[in-house]
Amino acid sequence: MENTLENYIEVAELAYREGRWEEVDKTIRAAQEIVSDSEGNIDDLLKIRFYRLGIIYWTMYDNDLDIEFIKKYSELLEGLNTIALTDYQMICSFYNECPEEIMQRALLQYPDDLSLLNAYAKKLQELGQHNNAIIILEHLTELYPEASFAQLMLMHSRDQLLKVVMEQSENVSTDEDIASSCFDLAIQSCNMTAINELKEYTIINQQEKKLIHLDIQKCIYKKGFDKVSKKWKEKWKDKELDFTSVLLLANYFYEYNTYGLVKEVLEGYSFADLEQINEINEFNDLAVYWELANINKVQNRIMYNFFLANAYHYTGEAEKAAQCVNAGLELNPNNALLTVLKSNAQLTVDKDPEEAYNTLSTAHLQGLPPKTYYQQLIMFYRLVADWNNVIRTINQYEVRNVPNEATIFYKADAFAHLGYQINALECLEDGIQYFSHTPYIISMYQLRMMIYKNQKKYKLFFDDVKHKLSYCSKKGNEYWSTINQCVEIIFIIGDYRRCYEYASEAYKNNRLHPQLLPILQWLIAFDHDDYPEIPDVPEVTNDSVINNPQTPMDYFGNALRFWIMGFNLASAQAFEQAGDMGWETMYCYKRAFWRACRSEGHEEYTLELYDKIMAYDPTQREWLIDYRYAYILYTLKRYEQAIKGYKMLMEYYPNTAFEEEKDYNHNAAVLLDCERNMGNIEAATRYTSMRMSWQIPQKSDCKRLQVMADEHYPEELFLRYNLLRLSEEIETGLSQNEKESLKDIKRKLKSEYFS
Numbered sequence: 001m002e003n004t005l006e007n008y009i010e011v012a013e014l015a016y017r018e019g020r021w022e023e024v025d026k027t028i029r030a031a032q033e034i035v036s037d038s039e040g041n042i043d044d045l046l047k048i049r050f051y052r053l054g055i056i057y058w059t060m061y062d063n064d065l066d067i068e069f070i071k072k073y074s075e076l077l078e079g080l081n082t083i084a085l086t087d088y089q090m091i092c093s094f095y096n097e098c099p100e101e102i103m104q105r106a107l108l109q110y111p112d113d114l115s116l117l118n119a120y121a122k123k124l125q126e127l128g129q130h131n132n133a134i135i136i137l138e139h140l141t142e143l144y145p146e147a148s149f150a151q152l153m154l155m156h157s158r159d160q161l162l163k164v165v166m167e168q169s170e171n172v173s174t175d176e177d178i179a180s181s182c183f184d185l186a187i188q189s190c191n192m193t194a195i196n197e198l199k200e201y202t203i204i205n206q207q208e209k210k211l212i213h214l215d216i217q218k219c220i221y222k223k224g225f226d227k228v229s230k231k232w233k234e235k236w237k238d239k240e241l242d243f244t245s246v247l248l249l250a251n252y253f254y255e256y257n258t259y260g261l262v263k264e265v266l267e268g269y270s271f272a273d274l275e276q277i278n279e280i281n282e283f284n285d286l287a288v289y290w291e292l293a294n295i296n297k298v299q300n301r302i303m304y305n306f307f308l309a310n311a312y313h314y315t316g317e318a319e320k321a322a323q324c325v326n327a328g329l330e331l332n333p334n335n336a337l338l339t340v341l342k343s344n345a346q347l348t349v350d351k352d353p354e355e356a357y358n359t360l361s362t363a364h365l366q367g368l369p370p371k372t373y374y375q376q377l378i379m380f381y382r383l384v385a386d387w388n389n390v391i392r393t394i395n396q397y398e399v400r401n402v403p404n405e406a407t408i409f410y411k412a413d414a415f416a417h418l419g420y421q422i423n424a425l426e427c428l429e430d431g432i433q434y435f436s437h438t439p440y441i442i443s444m445y446q447l448r449m450m451i452y453k454n455q456k457k458y459k460l461f462f463d464d465v466k467h468k469l470s471y472c473s474k475k476g477n478e479y480w481s482t483i484n485q486c487v488e489i490i491f492i493i494g495d496y497r498r499c500y501e502y503a504s505e506a507y508k509n510n511r512l513h514p515q516l517l518p519i520l521q522w523l524i525a526f527d528h529d530d531y532p533e534i535p536d537v538p539e540v541t542n543d544s545v546i547n548n549p550q551t552p553m554d555y556f557g558n559a560l561r562f563w564i565m566g567f568n569l570a571s572a573q574a575f576e577q578a579g580d581m582g583w584e585t586m587y588c589y590k591r592a593f594w595r596a597c598r599s600e601g602h603e604e605y606t607l608e609l610y611d612k613i614m615a616y617d618p619t620q621r622e623w624l625i626d627y628r629y630a631y632i633l634y635t636l637k638r639y640e641q642a643i644k645g646y647k648m649l650m651e652y653y654p655n656t657a658f659e660e661e662k663d664y665n666h667n668a669a670v671l672l673d674c675e676r677n678m679g680n681i682e683a684a685t686r687y688t689s690m691r692m693s694w695q696i697p698q699k700s701d702c703k704r705l706q707v708m709a710d711e712h713y714p715e716e717l718f719l720r721y722n723l724l725r726l727s728e729e730i731e732t733g734l735s736q737n738e739k740e741s742l743k744d745i746k747r748k749l750k751s752e753y754f755s
Helices: 005-018 021-037 044-062 067-079 085-092 100-109 114-127 130-143 148-168 177-190 192-200 210-220 225-234 243-255 259-267 287-314 318-331 335-350 353-365 370-384 387-400 405-418 422-434 440-454 456-472 477-493 494-506 514-528 551-564 568-580 585-597 604-615 621-635 637-650 662-675 679-694 699-712 717-730 736-751
Strands: none
Touching: 005 021, 005 044, 005 637, 021 287, 067 225, 067 736, 085 114, 100 114, 114 130, 114 210, 130 148, 148 177, 177 422, 210 225, 210 318, 225 243, 225 259, 243 259, 243 287, 259 287, 287 318, 287 335, 318 335, 335 353, 335 370, 353 370, 370 387, 370 405, 387 405, 405 422, 405 440, 422 440, 440 456, 440 477, 456 477, 477 494, 477 514, 494 514, 551 568, 551 585, 568 604, 585 604, 585 621, 604 621, 621 637, 637 662, 662 679
16 A cells, blocks of 8 residues: 555544554554655645544543644644634643643634633633633633533632732722622632621621622522512512622522513613723734623623523513513624524414524524533424424433433423323333432423323322322412312312312312312212311302303303203203313213203204214213113104114123113113014014013013014914913903903814814
8 A cells, every 4th residue: 555645544544443543643653754744745635634633633542642743733724724623622621731822712713612611711720810710710601501510610710819819918908999809709709708807898888789699699598499589579679789699680580480580680670881892903812811701791681681581481471582582692693592592482483493493403503502402402392292303302312411300201291292101101200210309300290190190090190199299388389280180180080079178178278270169169069968068169150150261161160050050951062162172072072961961852962962972982982871872862762773772782881781680671671662663573572572581571561562462463372372371460460351362262272272
């Protein structure tokens, strides 16, 4: 093989892919000699290929880092204008050895990259330049709030800078600017020793905003949400806060999803004119700090708009949310977080999923971390109900990330929507076992409750209700939301005593949802028995009825009200309407059927409801409903349809239809009557014989068969004789004509068969 640079590169790349490091080292060094000897005669593409391969190898796998070699090759790539972010990331990862000027050039080109910011901050901390490190780390934490390691680094640098300033400054107690800066650093680094010392200075005691910020921070760290929200409403809301305090409170309330409080905090703050931005005309030692400091000033405004846009989005103020997003993007069109919000608006407001997806992809290209991008992509597919892509995206996410409570819940939810309930339950089992102390535990129990409800595993459903409620406070909305949900579900499954317990508990605490009040009223009206009484439950009157129902629950509530007042037809129609709107459809149709059965003169409407039940889901048929359907057809003298209905009962419910003699006889009696009225005497005779086959036939059957024999089989003397004798034994007696007929038949039998 010819010893050309291209051949050396190909051999080195192959050896690199196969992990043969000695051969990689040998080949790269041989190629390096060719490059050194004929630098000007080599194609630029080959140079780029070689430089990049060399940087990758020496930064990742060589024990003896040749920083001069790496520095030279990075400068050559810069000269060719082809150096990539990955090149800088590998070089700067050796922050102790990497020259500071390379890091600065990298950051000026890629100011939002996490690994570059982290590496440079570490280098500055090693050099003791904590003031500059703070600028870098503030920028990093604004961009990547989830980077907890950077928060600790930032706290360390602030603490170190505080110590230096307080040790070297002789006039901390008298110089307002120095004292104020020290107090800020002490608060931000949680240095209580310094805080207590500085609070003794008169100059600090006069700075009310800083003392309020300290109070806010201590309350957030030491107290719970209830205490913080209470102090906001009662104390801080009416004070003039600095912007750091505003962002701190907004971020805190945002994490608790209390978007109304986020709006209160941010809407009460008015910005002064944006600070003057320093222009950078040429590169020098301070350029990178100026650049990032300028970005941080703008970033404060961006974060303000970010939090406020989220608050408006979740409180249904779409136009205001869009205004905040646009205001933030005007300050920095490449801000990935705001671009994500823009994508959300395009999906939820503009109803344009394609454009929303493209915008989300743009956010990814703008530097949205892969982890956050996958999370947003999962939420996108959830909003467009693309459950297969939800599962696919989560699987891709979990290739490089450990499954967390959110991904497990979202995957289970997607499986449930697709009908894969076993897969959903497997995911939830893992989630509940390993993430029992996360906010998602409540959602996991809720989802599993619904699966058990659909599977009609009510014991497991109630077990999960207890588990879920154990995580909820009685003061919170989630607890009573679950109780109200149970009232609705338990009423539908017919466990009225348990339903009464839940409904009465909610009502006594003024937390029963108004739409569920008719359930409690119905339980009191029809299923009260020995239940503990509840005072002040309003009676149902015509005024209780919703005159213009809009939702399924409106119709359902009206159905119960009409039922209580005895308006069965109106109740049936309201139940039917609730079912037509998709709320517990089968339950509502069945309730409508029974209410219609109680409404005299509306048999045709009842039959229409039966047809609806069968059309919706014939597998959920019931004996009593099918029996009632056949009986209505019989009463309407639709004998042919009635015969099919009763035969259907015997086909679908053989155990019930033939369980007792009376049922068997009753079905046969109706079939007999139908056949006789239709003129099918042979079939009628067959059903009469079935009824007569029991040890003690009914009197009416004996008389019916005797009359049929007299009318239709006058020549069957033995049959007529036996039936008359049987009637004579069972009945009180025969009529005079029947006695004469019996004597006449005896004479004929003697003369024809026994003479």
